[in-house]
Amino acid sequence: MSSPGKVLRVTFGANPNSSSLGVDVTFLLFGTMAASAIAVLASALLRRARQPEPKADV
Amino acid sequence: MKFGLPQILAARHEQFGGIVATERPRALVHLDRALMRRLGYGPSALWDNPAPSPLSAPTEVHLVLSKRCAAGCKGCYVDATPKGEVMSLDDAKRSLDELARLKVFHIALGGGEAMDIEYLFEVADYARTVGIIPNLTTAGLTLTEAQAERCRVFGQINVSVDGVGAAYEKARGFDGYDRAERALRLLRAVTRHVGINFVVSRSSYDGIDEVARLAKKLKLSELELLRFKPAGRGGGAMFDAEDLTPEQARGIYPKALRLALRRRLRVKLDCSFAPMVFAHNPPPALASFFGVQGCVGGDVLAAVHPDGVVTGCSFGGPPEADGRQVGEFEAAWKTGFRAFRDYVATAPEPCASCRYLSLCRGGCRVVSAARGQWSDPDPGCPRVQDYRAKNPPVRHSMPIV
Incomplete structure (x- = not known):
């Protein structure tokens, strides 16, 4: 059976600044277990997500 | 932040798999190759390379539309003046065409006061047309209701507020607080994606709590804390006076955590604060998952200045290309930015x-x-x-x- 694949990284929000998107301390509060849960949830949701057109050759 | 069934706005391949930009929640999500395949993306020539490599392009680019601003903030990092250089509309569009070709997801519009540029909304609309989300930083001093209404085009708008009341004047050198708060209220009335940028300096540090209270009161989406940087008018003696003390540097991350908990507010620290975060030993895997990174110049970030010059960071770095010329940015991205990447x-x-x-x-x-x-x-x-x-x-x- 092929691998279901996984989410490697998530950065929430959009950055209006001259420097980076930044450290979202809100998410660092949640801890490693929460990150794992978000990875699983995000992976599941993405598989059901509405897709842009066309998908090929991105 | 709204959660639900996400919508994928854009996607691109990377050596490790790919990145998708989503809405609800708004996020950039890095996926491995297997998940990219499952979503219908792939395979890609980038996957033939077994060794980790830089991203195929920045995920976000700061488009410095001008160095023109009449406010005269004493620490302005671009040294903006009322007659400063402005990027032409044609050059802005040419830069956006190049960034779209590279599949850059976001641009941050700023520099001097972008709101004073007559074609600002035309640039923002054009960015949407070519598939890039435009975001904006403004001081908001001259914002009108009509302009606020047009700000719906932006993904996120942050207003610069470095203190409440007299603290604003102390930080910026002029009394602009009432106008900045008015801008926040006008913008919040038309979009929930409004936040505050707070430049943390030695003298503004103690005012963070009060600005966090303001952000909560106005139901803003975020408070972003930016480290005072030695660029433009913020360099030299100004930086000597305003660089954080060692105690403040150690305290900024715990302070941000406390604010996030106590105010139930989204608090962010910019990339230059990463060493102050890592000094408190967060789990590296957790930091990596949430994209907590230090210097991201030439990695996920680049800047295009009003004269078209591309640098790895808005605050410094050697010139790498002319962002208005077809193919120059892409060529530089493949092999350049060594000052950052090495x-x-x-x-x-x-x-x-x-x-x-x-x-x-x-x-x-x-x-x-x-x-x-x-x-x-x-x-x-x-x-x-x-x-x-x-x-x-x-x-x-x-x-x-």
């Missing part, structure tokens, strides 16, 4: 043995350059300060008596 491989102690090196990347290069060499560790990092206290520099020459 740090991890060549880092001196204490960075070389730091477990956060690959994430932190030595902290802020611009601060390092202002205090010594570009390639030095960030002198504001608590670990670097401890290391230097224990290992004072060796004198190689005899003092002149």
